[in-house]
Amino acid sequence: MTNNNNEPSEFDVVIVGAGFAGMYQLKRMRDAGFSAIVLEVADDVGGTWYWNRYPGARCDILTVDYSYSWDPELEKEWVWSERYATQPEILRYAQFVADKHDLRRDIRFNTRVNAARWNDEQGRWVITTNDGSQLNARYYVMATGCLSMPKVPDVAGSERFTGEVYFTSTWPHKGVDFSGKRVGVIGTGSSAVQSIPLIAEQCEQLTVFQRTPNFAIPARNGAISEERLAEYKKDPEAYREEARWSEIGVPRERPQLSALQVSEEERNEHYESMWEEGELRAVGAVYNDILTNADANDTMRRFINDKIRAKVDDPATAELLCPDNHYVASKRPCLDTNYFETYNLPHVKLLDLRDDPIATITETGIDTGKASFEFDAIVFATGFDAMTGALVGVDITGRDGLTLRDAWDHGPQTYLGLMSVGFPNLFMITGPGSPSVLSNMMVSIEQHVDLITDTLVSLRKKGFDRIEPTELAQSRWVQHNNEFADLTLMPSANSWYMGANVPGKPQVFLPYIGGVDRYRMACDEVVARNYLGFALSGPSGQQLNDGIIRELKPDVQLLLEAIAELDLPPMETMGVDGARQFMIESGASMPPGPDVGEIIDGTLSGADGSALKYRLYRPPSGGPHPITVYFHGGGWVLGNATTDDPLCRYLCLHSDSIVISVNYRHAPEARFPAAADDGIAAVTWVSEHAQELGGVPGRLAVAGWSAGGNVAAVAAQQARFAGGPEICGQVLLCPVTDGTGRRSSHHENAESLGLTLSLMDWFWDNYCDEDNRSDPKASPLLARDLSGLPPALVLTCQFDPLRDEGDAYAEALKAAGVNVRHLKCEGQIHTSIPAVDVVVTAEYAREAMAAALRDFFSEP
Ligand code: N01
Numbered sequence: 001m002t003n004n005n006n007e008p009s010e011f012d013v014v015i016v017g018a019g020f021a022g023m024y025q026l027k028r029m030r031d032a033g034f035s036a037i038v039l040e041v042a043d044d045v046g047g048t049w050y051w052n053r054y055p056g057a058r059c060d061i062l063t064v065d066y067s068y069s070w071d072p073e074l075e076k077e078w079v080w081s082e083r084y085a086t087q088p089e090i091l092r093y094a095q096f097v098a099d100k101h102d103l104r105r106d107i108r109f110n111t112r113v114n115a116a117r118w119n120d121e122q123g124r125w126v127i128t129t130n131d132g133s134q135l136n137a138r139y140y141v142m143a144t145g146c147l148s149m150p151k152v153p154d155v156a157g158s159e160r161f162t163g164e165v166y167f168t169s170t171w172p173h174k175g176v177d178f179s180g181k182r183v184g185v186i187g188t189g190s191s192a193v194q195s196i197p198l199i200a201e202q203c204e205q206l207t208v209f210q211r212t213p214n215f216a217i218p219a220r221n222g223a224i225s226e227e228r229l230a231e232y233k234k235d236p237e238a239y240r241e242e243a244r245w246s247e248i249g250v251p252r253e254r255p256q257l258s259a260l261q262v263s264e265e266e267r268n269e270h271y272e273s274m275w276e277e278g279e280l281r282a283v284g285a286v287y288n289d290i291l292t293n294a295d296a297n298d299t300m301r302r303f304i305n306d307k308i309r310a311k312v313d314d315p316a317t318a319e320l321l322c323p324d325n326h327y328v329a330s331k332r333p334c335l336d337t338n339y340f341e342t343y344n345l346p347h348v349k350l351l352d353l354r355d356d357p358i359a360t361i362t363e364t365g366i367d368t369g370k371a372s373f374e375f376d377a378i379v380f381a382t383g384f385d386a387m388t389g390a391l392v393g394v395d396i397t398g399r400d401g402l403t404l405r406d407a408w409d410h411g412p413q414t415y416l417g418l419m420s421v422g423f424p425n426l427f428m429i430t431g432p433g434s435p436s437v438l439s440n441m442m443v444s445i446e447q448h449v450d451l452i453t454d455t456l457v458s459l460r461k462k463g464f465d466r467i468e469p470t471e472l473a474q475s476r477w478v479q480h481n482n483e484f485a486d487l488t489l490m491p492s493a494n495s496w497y498m499g500a501n502v503p504g505k506p507q508v509f510l511p512y513i514g515g516v517d518r519y520r521m522a523c524d525e526v527v528a529r530n531y532l533g534f535a536l537s538g539p540s541g542q543q544l545n546d547g548i549i550r551e552l553k554p555d556v557q558l559l560l561e562a563i564a565e566l567d568l569p570p571m572e573t574m575g576v577d578g579a580r581q582f583m584i585e586s587g588a589s590m591p592p593g594p595d596v597g598e599i600i601d602g603t604l605s606g607a608d609g610s611a612l613k614y615r616l617y618r619p620p621s622g623g624p625h626p627i628t629v630y631f632h633g634g635g636w637v638l639g640n641a642t643t644d645d646p647l648c649r650y651l652c653l654h655s656d657s658i659v660i661s662v663n664y665r666h667a668p669e670a671r672f673p674a675a676a677d678d679g680i681a682a683v684t685w686v687s688e689h690a691q692e693l694g695g696v697p698g699r700l701a702v703a704g705w706s707a708g709g710n711v712a713a714v715a716a717q718q719a720r721f722a723g724g725p726e727i728c729g730q731v732l733l734c735p736v737t738d739g740t741g742r743r744s745s746h747h748e749n750a751e752s753l754g755l756t757l758s759l760m761d762w763f764w765d766n767y768c769d770e771d772n773r774s775d776p777k778a779s780p781l782l783a784r785d786l787s788g789l790p791p792a793l794v795l796t797c798q799f800d801p802l803r804d805e806g807d808a809y810a811e812a813l814k815a816a817g818v819n820v821r822h823l824k825c826e827g828q829i830h831t832s833i834p835a836v837d838v839v840v841t842a843e844y845a846r847e848a849m850a851a852a853l854r855d856f857f858s859e860p
Contacts (some may be wrong), residue, residue, distance in 0.1 A: 007108070007133075008037075009133065009134060009135045009136055010035075010136050010137075011030070011034075011035045011036060011135065011136070011137045011138075012034035012035045012036060012133075012137065012138050012139060012142070012456075013025075013029050013034050013035070013036040013037075013038070013137055013138070013139045013141060013456070014037055014125065014127050014135055014137040014139075014140050014725065015029070015036060015037070015038045015039070015141045016037065016038070016040075016077050016113050016140075016141070016142050016143060016144055016394070017038070017039075017047060017142070017143035017144045017145060017148075018037050018040035018042070018044075018045045018046070018047065018098075018103075018107050018109070018143075019045070019046060019047015019048055019049070019050075019094075019143065019145050019148075019765075020037050020047060020068070020094065020441070020442060020445055021145065021429040021430065021445045021448070021449065022038045022040070022047070022107075022141075022143035022429075023038075023045055023094065023097060023098060023103055024068065024070060024445060024446060024449045024491070025038075025429065025449045025452065025453070026038050026103055026107070027070075027101055027103065027439040028449055028453040029453060029456075029644075030106070030448070032456065032457050033454055034139075034456065036106060037106055037107075037108060037135065038106060038107040038108065038143075039084075039111045039112075039113050039127070039129060039135075039300060040107055040108065040109050040110075040111060041110070041111065041112040041668075042109065043109045043110055044093060044095065044098075044112075045094045045097075045098045045103065045104070045107065045110065046090075046091045046094040046095070047145050047148065048145055048147060048148060049087055049090045049091045049094060049146070050091060050094075051169060051170050051171070052087060052168065052169055052171065052191070053087055053088075053171035053172075053173065053175075054087075054166075054168040054171040054175075054191060054194070054381075055175075055194075055195050055198035055199060055377075056195045056196075056197065056198045056337070057086065057087035057168075057171075057191070058084040058085060058086050058087065058090075058194060058219075058221070059084055059085065059090060059197070060084065060190065060219075060280055060334070060335045061082065061249075061250060061280065061281075061440045061441075061442075062083050062224065062250070062279060063080040063082070063083070063084060063085040063089075063090070063602050064080060064224065064229065064232050065243065065249070065250045065440050065442070066090075066440060066441070066442050067080070067093065067442060067447070067517035069099065069240040069243075069442070069443075069446060070135055070443060070446060071097075071100075071101075071165075071530060072236075072237070074100070074261075075098065075236055077095060077096075077100075077246050078096065080224070081223075081651040082221055082222060082223065082224070083219070083220070083221050083222060083223070083278075084219055084221050084335065085223045086626055089838075094780055096632075103415045105856065106109050107362070108129075108270070109579050111129050111130065111131070112129060113127055113128070113130075113356075113393040113394050114127055114128050114129060114130055114394070114395060114654060115127070115128040115396070115397070115558050115804055116128070116140055116226075116395070116396045116397070116426075117393065117397045118392060118397065118398045118399055118423065118424060118425075118426075118473070118547075120399055120400075120424075121423070123138065123425070123465060123466050124136050124137060124138055125137050125138075125139070125425065125426070125554070127140065128173045129690075131437055131560065136523055138425060138465060139425045139426075139427065139456060140425060140426045140430075141426075141427045141429065141452060142390070142391055142394075142426070142427070142428045142429065142431075143388060143429045144390035144391065144394075145430075146386055146387045146390075146430055146436050146437050146441075147384040147386050147387075147437070148170040148384070148389075149384055149385045149386075149389030149390040149393050150167055150170060150382075150383075150384055150385070151382050151383050151384055151385050151389075151501060151502055152198040152385075153380055153382060154382075154502075154503055155358055155360075155361055155382075155754040156358075156359070156360040157360035157361040157362060157363065158361050158363055158380075160344045160360075160363050161361050161363065161364075161365070161375075161378055161410055162363045162364070163364070163365075163375055163376050163377055163378065164181075164376060164377035164378070165377070165378055165380070166377065166378070166379045166380065167379075167380045167382075168187075168191035168192070168195060168379065168380070168381045168552045169191070169383075169384065176377070177202065178199055178202040178203040178377060179202050179203070179204075180203075180204050180545075181202075181203050181204060181205075181375075181376040181377050182203070182204060182205040182374060182375045182376050182377075183199055183203045183205065183206050183207070183209075183375060183376065183377045183378070183379060184206075184207045184208075184209060184373060184375040184377070184378045184379070184585045185199065185206065185207070185208045185209065185379045186215050186358075186366075186378065186379070186380050186381065186382055187209070187210075187211075187212070187380065187381035187383065188208065188210045188212065188213060188380045188381075189214060189332070189334070189375040189381060189382075189383055190332060190334045190335075191213075191381040191383070192208070192379075192381035193214060193216055193334040193336050193339045194334075194336070194337075195379070196208060196335060196339060196342055197338040197339055197341075197342045200345055200347070200348050203377075204347060205347050205349075206347060206348045206349070206705035207349045207350075207351055207366075207373055207375075208348070208349070208351065209321065209351050209353055209358060209366065209445070210321075210350055210351065210352055211324065211353040211354065212323070212331070212351060212354075212494070213320065213321050213322060213323045213324070214323060214331065214333070214334055215301075215304050215323050215331075215333040215334070216333060216334035216335065216336035216339055216340070217274070217275060217278065217280075217282075217283065217304070217333065217334075217335060217336070218275065218278050218335070218336060218337070219278050219335035219336060219337050219641075220276070220277075220278030221278075221337055231251065236566070239251060239826050243440065243443050243448075244447065244516070244520065245516075245517045245520065246515075246516060246517060247284070247475055247516060247517060248281060248284065248435075248438065248439050248515070248516060249439040249440030249441075249442070249516045249586035250279075250281045250433070250440050250443075250445030252281045252284070252285050253285065254288070254513045255284075255285055255286060255287050255288045256288060257287055257288060258287055258288060258289045258293070258296060259286070259287035259289055259290060259293070259295075259296035259299050260289070260293065260295060260296050260299075260773075261299075264299075266840060267287075267299055267303075268303060270286050270287070270681055271299075271303040271304075271805045272308075272669045273288065274286050275303075275307065278335065278356075279335075280333060280335060283300075283328070283329055283333060284329070286300070287300075287562045288296065288297070288702065290328065290329065291329060291330075291489055291749030292487060292488050292489065293418070293489075294327065294489060297327040297328050297329075297489060301323065301327070301328050304323075305322040305323070305324075308321050308322050308340055309322065311340040311341055311344075312340050312341075312343050312344060313344045314343070314344075314478055317343050317350050317587075320352045320654045321340060321343065321350065321352055322706060325491070326493040326494070326495070327489040327492065327493065329490075329493075329546050330489050330490050330492060330493035330495060330497075331493050331495040331496075331497070332437075332495070332496075332497070333817075335592055336371055342458070342542070345712065351368065351373075352431075356368040356369050356370045356371070357369060361378070361626075365378075365498060366378070379597060383496055383501055383771060384496065385502050385505070386437070386496040386499070386501075386510065386635065387412070387431070387432045387436065387437065387496075387499075387510040387511065388408060388412050388432055388499070388505075388510065389502070391404060391408075391412075391428060391431065392404050392405045392408060396423065396426070398420075398422040398423035398424070398426065398735055399422050399423070399424060401420070402422045402423075404420065404423065407420060407421075407422055407423075408420075408506075409477075409506070410506050411499075411506040411507075411508035412431070412432035412433065412508070412510065413430050413474055413475075413478055414428070414432055414433040414434075414469075414474065414477065414478070415433075415469035415470075415473050415474040415477050415533055415534075415620075416433060416434060416519075416522070416526065416549075417430070417431040417433030417434025417435075417436065417511075417512060418431060418433075418434065418448065418451070418452070418521060418523075419467070419468065419469050420469070420474070421468065421469055421470070421471055421474050421680075422468075422547070423468070424466050424467065424468040425466060425467060425468075427448075429445060429448045429449060429740075430445060430448055431453070432510040432511065433477060433478065433481050433510075433511075433512055433535060434511065434512050434519060435511060435512050435513075435514075435515065435516045435519050436450065436511045436512075437497070437510075437511050438497075438511045438512070438513060439516045440516075441832050443516060444516065447516075447519075447520055447523070451523055451527075454527070455467065455527070455531075456855070458527075458531075458734065459536065459538065460854045462536070462538075462540060462543075463538055463539050463540025463541075464537060464538035464539075464540060465530070465537075465538040465539070466536065466537045466538055467534055467535070467536050468534065468535050469483070469533055469534055469535075470533055470534065470535055470544070470546045470547075471549070472533070472546055472548065473532070473533025473534070473546065473547060473548060474533070476548040476549075476550070477533075477549065477550070480549075480554065481509070481512050481513075482508065482509065482552045482771060483554050483841060484512070484514045484554040485509035485513050487554060487558075487840065487841075488513060489510050490509055490513060492533075497510055497511060497782060498507060498510070502751040514554060517585075518557075521551050522550060522582070525549060526549050527710070529545070529547070529549075530543075530545055531543070531545055532545050532547045532549055533545065533546065533547055533548070533549055551798070551799075551826070551827055551828075552799065552827050552829070553827035553828060553832075553839070553841035553842070554841070555830060555838070555839050555840055555841050556799075556827060556829055556832055556839055556841070559831075559835065559838060559839060560752070560753070560829070562756075564752075568582075570756065570758065570759065571583075571759050571762075572758055572759050572761075572762035576637060576668065576766070579637070579638055580637075580638050582642075583634060583638045583639055583643060584643065587643050587645070590646060590835065590836075590837075590838060591646065591836065591837035591838060592645065592646060592649070593645060593647065593648075593649035593650050593836045593837065594649050594650060594653050594836075595620075595653075595802060596617045596618060596619060596620065596649050596652045596653055597618045597619050597620035597621070598614040598616075598617075598618040599615060599616065599617055599618070600615070600618070601613065601614070601615050601641075602614055602615075602616060604662070604681075604682055604685040604686065604689075605681060605685050606664070606665060606677075606678045606682070607674070607677030607678050607680070607681040608665075608674075608677075608682050609666075612662060612663050612664060612665070612678060612681075612834075613640070613641050613663040614641050614660050614661060614662050614663060614682070615641040615642050615645075615648070615659070615660070615661045616659070616660050616661075616693065617648050617649055617652035617657060617658065617659040617660075618650055618652070618658050619653060619656050619657065619658070619695060620653075621656055623658075623694045623695075624691070624694050624695055624696045625656060625657050625658045625694060625695060625696065626656075626657045626658070626695065626696050626699035626700065626701070626728075626857040626859055627657060627658045627659075627660060627686055627690060627695040627696075627699065627700045627701075628651060628652075628655065628657045628658070628659045628660070628695065628700075628701045628702070628703050628731075628853055628855075629659075629660050629662060629682055629683050629686050629700065629701070629702050629703070629712075629715075629717075630644070630648055630651070630659050630660065630661045630702075630703045630704060630708070630712075631662060631679060631702070631703070631704035631705075631707075631708030631709070631711040631712050632644040632661060632662075632663075632704070632705065632708045633704075633706035633707055633708050633709075633734075633834065634666075634706070634708075635669045635707045635759070635760070635762070635763025635764075635766070635767070636666060636672075636675045636707045636708065636710075636711075636763060636766070636767040636768075637666055637668070637762075637763055637767065638666070639666075640663045641661045641662060641663035642661070644661060644705060644708070644834055645661075646834065646835075646836035646837070646848070647705070647833070647834040647836055648661050649836075650836050650846055650850070651703065651846075651849060651850055651853065653850075654747075654846070654847065654850030654851075655849075655850040655851075655853035655854050655857075656854065657701070657853055657857060658693060658694060658695055659703075660682075660686055662679075662682040662824075664677070664678035664679060664711060665678050665680065667766040667767040668770075671766070671767055671768060671769075671770075672767050672768035672769070672772050672775075672777070672778055673775070673778070675707070675711050675767070676711060676714045676715075676777040676778070677777075678711075679702075679711035679712065679714055679718070680714070680715045680718040680719060680722075682715075683700070683702060683715045683719060683725055683727065684724075684725050686700065687700055687724075687725035687726070688725075697859050698726055698728075699728060700726065700727055700728065701723065701727060701728055701729040701730065701731065701790075701853055701856045702715050702716055702727055702729075702730050702731075703731035703732075703733070703849070703853070704731075704732065704733065704735065705731070705733040705734060705833070705834055706733070706734050706735070706736060706755070706830065707736050707763065707767075707803070708733075709732040709733050709734060709735025709736065709737075709806075710735050710736040710737065710778075710780065712730055712731070712732055712735070713730065713732055713737065713780040713809065714776070714777050714778075714780050715727070716730045716789055716790055716792075717776060717777075717780055717786075717789065718777075718781055720788055720789055721815060727790045728790055728791075728856045728857065728859065729790050729791050729792065729852065729853065729855070729856025729857075729859075730789070730790050730792045730793075731792070731793045731795075731849050731852055731853060732790075732792060732793070732794045732795070732806070732809070733795045733833055733849065734795065734796060734800050734802050734803075734806055734830050734833070735780075735794070735802070735805075735806050735808040735809060735833075736760075736802060736805065737779060737780050737781040737802075737805040737806060737808065738779045738781040738805045738808065739764050739768065739772050739773035739778055739783060740773050740779055741781065743804035743805060743808075744802035744804055745801055745802065745804040745805075746760075746801045746804070747798065749799050749800055749801045749803065749829075753799045753800070753801075753829045753830065754799075754800070754829040754830040754831035754832070755801055755802070755829075755830035755831065756801070757801050760801055760802070770795060780809065781805060781808055781809050781812060785814040785816070786815075786816035786818060787817050787818070788811060788818075789816070790818075790856070791818065791819035791820070791821075791855075791856060791859075792810070792818060792819070792820045793823065793848065793849065793852035794806055794807075794809060794810035794813070794820060794821070794822050794823070795823045795825060795833065795845055795848070795849065796810070796822070796823075796824050796825065797824075797825045797828040797829055797832055797833070798824065798825065798826050798828060799827070799828065799829045799830075800828075800829055800830040801830070802830065803824075807822070807824070810822035821848075821852060823845060823848050825842060825845050827841065828841070828842055828845070832845075833845045833846060833849075837841075
C-alpha cells in the first residue's frame with residue numbers, strides 16, 4: 001500500500017522521532033528484519049540537538065559517556081573535541097551516524113504525526129501525518145524525547161511584544177546577533193545558565209528575570225583529562241558495561257558514607273573535590289544521603305551557596321542567586337561556564353521575580369509590578385512540558401476509544417515506563433516511569449531500544465503479534481515508582497520532574513529514581529520470567545502472565561542490598577555468643593529512634609525468682625500512664641531488654657504509655673518454658689508494681705515482636721487461665737505461634753529476607769524440644785480455647801517466613817470471638833517494622849501499633 005505521495009504506508013514498525021532514540025531504534029529494527037520507518041518533523045536527524053541551538057548549548061554528561069555504545073567502530077571513528085561537546089558537534093555526530101548507517105533512506109523528514117489510532121480488529125496502528133497521509137503499522141514506537149515539547153509561555157501578554165522573540169528550545173538556524181541590543185531573558189534553568197554568559201558577551205544590556213535560583217557547579221570544560229579518558233580507554237567495552245549497570249548510566253560507585261557521619265572539615269574537602277571535578281555525577285557520588293536527608297542536603301547547599309557568594313561581587317545579587325527554596329538536585333542542577341561571574345558585568349542585571357513578579361509583557365518590553373523594562377529582544381528560556389508533553393501532544397487513541405491524554409489525566413500510567421494499559425503495541429522510549437532524565441540518556445535509550453527490539457523478535461518467534469501490560473503490573477509499577485520517589489527529597493521541589501512547571505499538569509514524580517542498574521535488573525527479570533505483567537496474543541494463541549515485578553518496598557530492597565553487600569555468614573553459623581554479639585552490634589548501627597521523657601533500667605522477679613533486667617521508657621507527658629509490657633525479638637536466644645530500643649521509644653512516645661522491655665531468660669541456657677514463664681511473671685510483677693512505676697493500675701497491655709510476640713501471646717493466655725493480671729490488649733508483631741509444622745510462607749520466604757527458615761529452625765532447636773512444641777505455651781495457636789482473650793492487633797509481613805502462622809493466629813482469635821485487628825503489611829520483611837527511621841514505608845504499621853495501644857487503654 002502507498003499513501004498520498006506514493007510512498008509505502010504499511011510497516012511492521014512506525015517510529016516517531018529521529019533523535020538518538022529513533023535513529024538507533026531504526027537501525028535495530030532493520031537489522032532484525034522488520035520493515036520500519038521513522039517520521040520526523042525536522043528536516044534532519046538530531047532531535048533535541050537539532051532544535052536547541054541557543055548559544056552555549058552543550059550536554060551536561062561528558063560526551064565520551066553521552067555517545068552511542070552499539071557500534072564499536074564508531075567509538076574509534078569519532079573523537080570528541082571537549083569534555084562537554086557543543087550542540088553543533090553533537091549534531092554533527094548524529095549526522096555522521098545517520099550517514100554511516102544510511103539511516104535517512106528510512107526517515108521521512110518534515111513529517112509531523114498528528115494522530116495515531118489503534119485498530120483492534122486488525123491489531124494495527126493507523127498513523128495520520130500533517131499532510132493527511134495515513135500509515136499503518138503493527139507496532140508504534142514513540143521516540144519523541146523527554147524534553148522536546150516546549151512549555152507554552154504562561155506569561156501574560158506574551159503575544160504583544162513587537163520586538164524579537166526567541167525560545168531556547170527552537171533557536172533560529174542562522175543564529176542571532178544580539179550586538180547593540182537590549183535583551184531580556186526569562187528563566188534561569190540549564191538553558192538559561194548556558195546561554196546567558198554568551199548573550200551577555202554580545203548585547204548592550206541584559207536583564208535576567210529569575211523566579212527560582214538554581215544550583216550550578218563549574219563545568220570546567222576543555223580537553224578531557226588523560227586521567228579521565230584512561231578510565232574509558234583502558235577497556236571501552238568493560239567501561240560501557242559498567243555504565244549500563246551503574247546508578248546513573250555513568251560509571252560511578254554508589255557512596256557509602258552519610259554527609260552527617262563526618263566532620264565539617266572532611267565534608268568540605270569532599271565538596272571541594274566535587275567542585276573541582278566539574279561533573280554532575282560527582283554531586284551524587286559524595287555522600288549517600290544528599291537526596292534523602294534534609295540536613296545532609298543542607299551541608300551541600302551551604303557549600304555551593306558560599307561558592308556563589310565568592311563569585312558574585314554585589315552581595316545583594318549574590319544572595320538572590322543562592323538557591324534557598326529547594327534541595328540540591330531536587331531540581332536538575334546545572335553545569336555552568338562563567339554564569340555567576342556574568343552578573344559582575346556592568347550591563348547585566350538580575351531581577352528577582354519572587355519579589356517583583358512579571359505583570360505583563362508589553363509591546364516594548366516587560367512590566368513587573370514595580371518597574372517597566374524596554375527590550376529589543378526577549379528570550380524565553382522557560383523550559384519544557386517534560387516527559388509527557390510530547391506523548392500526549394499527539395492524539396493517540398488506543399483500545400475502546402481510550403485516549404492517552406484521558407488515560408493519563410491524573411499522571412502517567414506506565415509499566416516500566418515502556419508501555420501503557422489500553423495501548424497495545426505502543427512503546428515509549430525513556431517514558432515516564434523509567435530512569436530517563438535521571439540518567440545518561442544514551443544508556444537509557446539503548447537499553448529501551450534493545451528491550452523493545454528483543455521483545456518484538458521474541459513475539460515473532462513465539463507466534464504472537466500483540467503485547468499489552470496488565471492493570472496489576474502497571475498499577476504496582478506506578479506505586480513502586482512513587483514509593484521510591486517518596487523516600488527522597490525530590491518530590492518536595494516545584495520541578496519539571498514533578499510536572500510542577502506546567503500550570504494544570506498533574507504533579508507526580510515522573511522518572512524512575514531507583515537507578516539505571518536496578519531498573520535494568522527489573523526489565524531483565526520481566527523478560528526472564530516470561531514477560532511477567534504482560535498479556536501476549538497472536539496466531540499461536542494467548543499468554544497472560546499477570547504479576548508484579550517489584551513487590552518488596554523500595555527501602556526494604558535497599559536495606560537487603562546493604563545487608564547483602566556485607567556478605568555475612570548466616571547467623572545460625574556464628575554460634576550463640578557470636579550471634580548475640582552480632583545482633584547487639586548491628587542494632588547499635590541503626591538510628592536510635594525518638595527521644596522519650598525518661599529511661600530507667602531496673603530489675604523485676606522472673607518465674608524462678610531470679611532478677612530479670614528491664615528497661616522502662618516513660619513518655620514526656622505528665623503521668624501516671626498506662627503500661628505496655630514489651631518482649632523483644634531474637635528467637636528466645638538473642639537480644640535483651642535494650643535491643644528493640646528504637647521501637648520501644650517509638651511506642652512509648654506515640655502510644656503515650658510507659659513501655660517496659662523485659663529481658664526474659666534466654667535459651668539454650670534456659671530452655672522452654674523459661675521464656676514463657678518469665679513472660680507471665682513479668683506481667684504479674686509489673687501489674688503489682690504499676691503505681692510505683694508511675695503507671696495506672698489495671699491499664700496494662702502486652703506487646704512483642706517475633707519470639708517476643710510469642711511470649712506476649714502466651715502471657716495473655718496465661719493471664720486469662722489464671723484469672724489475672726488484667727491485660728487490656730495485645731500487640732503481636734510477626735509472632736511465632738506454631739512450631740509444629742511447615743506452612744507456605746516458611747517455604748516461600750525461606751531465604752535471605754531478614755529471617756531465614758534455617759535461622760528459625762535453629763532458634764526452635766535451641767529453645768524447645770520437638771515433643772514440647774505442641775504445648776500452647778510454645779505454640780499459642782494450638783491452645784484449645786482462645787475465647788476471652790484481650791483485644792489484639794496482629795501484624796504480619798508479606799515476605800516473612802512467619803507470615804502464615806501469624807495470619808493463622810489472627811484468624812483463630814477472630815473465630816474465637818476476640819476483637820482482632822489484623823494488619824498484613826505488603827512488601828515488608830520480618831525486620832521491617834522495628835527498623836524505625838530506616839524502613840519508612842513501614843511507618844504506618846508502627847503508627848497502627850501505637851494507635852492500637854492507645855485504643856486498648858482508652859476502652860473502659
Ligand atoms: O528549562 P527549566 P531548561 N515566569 O525548566 C523559568 C535539560 N537541559 O530549558 O524554576 C518566570 O529547567 C523557570 O522558573 P521556575 C536539563 O535536563 C540540559 O533550562 O519554574 N520564569 C526556570 O528558571 C534541564 O533541566 C542541558 O521557578 C519562568 C526556567 O524558566 C532541562 O533540559 C541544557 C516561567 C526554565 O528552566 C530543562 O532546562 C539545557 C514564568 N512564567 C537543558 N516559566 C544540558 O546541559 C518558567 N520559568 C544538557
